[in-house]
Amino acid sequence: MLTEPFLTTRPEDGWDIPLLVWRAETPLRAVSSGPLGGGIGVRHWVVNATVPMSYHHDDPADHLAALADRLGLAGPGVGLLTGVDVAEVVRRVDTGVRVWATVGLGNPVQAAAPAPAAPAQRVGTVNIVAYVPAALGDAALVNAVATATEAKTQAIRELGPIATGTPTDAVTVLCPADGPVEPYAGPRSTWGAPLARAVHAAVRDGGAVPCVPWSDRRVAGRFPADRRAAERHPPG
Numbered sequence: 001m002l003t004e005p006f007l008t009t010r011p012e013d014g015w016d017i018p019l020l021v022w023r024a025e026t027p028l029r030a031v032s033s034g035p036l037g038g039g040i041g042v043r044h045w046v047v048n049a050t051v052p053m054s055y056h057h058d059d060p061a062d063h064l065a066a067l068a069d070r071l072g073l074a075g076p077g078v079g080l081l082t083g084v085d086v087a088e089v090v091r092r093v094d095t096g097v098r099v100w101a102t103v104g105l106g107n108p109v110q111a112a113a114p115a116p117a118a119p120a121q122r123v124g125t126v127n128i129v130a131y132v133p134a135a136l137g138d139a140a141l142v143n144a145v146a147t148a149t150e151a152k153t154q155a156i157r158e159l160g161p162i163a164t165g166t167p168t169d170a171v172t173v174l175c176p177a178d179g180p181v182e183p184y185a186g187p188r189s190t191w192g193a194p195l196a197r198a199v200h201a202a203v204r205d206g207g208a209v210p211c212v213p214w215s216d217r218r219v220a221g222r223f224p225a226d227r228r229a230a231e232r233h234p235p236g
Contacts, residue, residue, distance in 0.1 A: 001025045002131040002174055005048075005100060007087055010067060018214070019049040020086045020100075021071060022129065024174070031141035032172040036064040036079030040138055044075035046172060048102060048127050050086045052215035078172050082125040085214040090206040095194035096133045099148075101126065103206030105156065106213075108163030124166035124211075126152060128199055132191050135179040144173040144185035144195060151187070151196040155203035 003023045009016040023045050030043040037043055047068055057063040064079030084104040091100050107124025128148055136144060148171050153164045173185075173195075185192040 022046040028174040030174040035060040045077035092201040094198040097194040099198035101202035108161040140185040151199040
């Protein structure tokens, strides 16, 4: 089982910067496109860390590993980065599948469109963390990433942007390491269908709120993180 995330902060560059931490009660199998702990394997934790728009670390994986060490997180895990305030995480549940998304759509792109000459400097990352309560085979884990990505894209299109996502999106799907293995996780499969619905709802609801980079919000002195989390993280 994957615990609910807890919100904490770390001191960096004179700021207290937020990050979310999930812990596995027992080691879980995971697939991830994150900069730390990407690929398929057994994972013990997940971190989704806010970074300022002035982010300057040359090696994000090393930076995330250092954050995990500072938090006392043991064993292999997954690390994600975003310019979004992770206190604004959106959680949705469907048929036992739990999904958390931090949604920044300031830099929407179509995957196959030509790259612009000058990359945008707007906050734009959608990080998705999902827990499926059934053991998924390797192919099903890969299938789950595709399903989550399709559902994310559907939500973004419904919000208005003609886009498939942003250039820096990441998906992490975790599941039990033991039990009968499910071979499929496509959008019409037993577990892929609720995964798709939960991802769609989380991204749609998270993207419906204008996204301000955490570093800009901090300077502006917006309302406290715990209030934002309560507003966007309903029980259930």
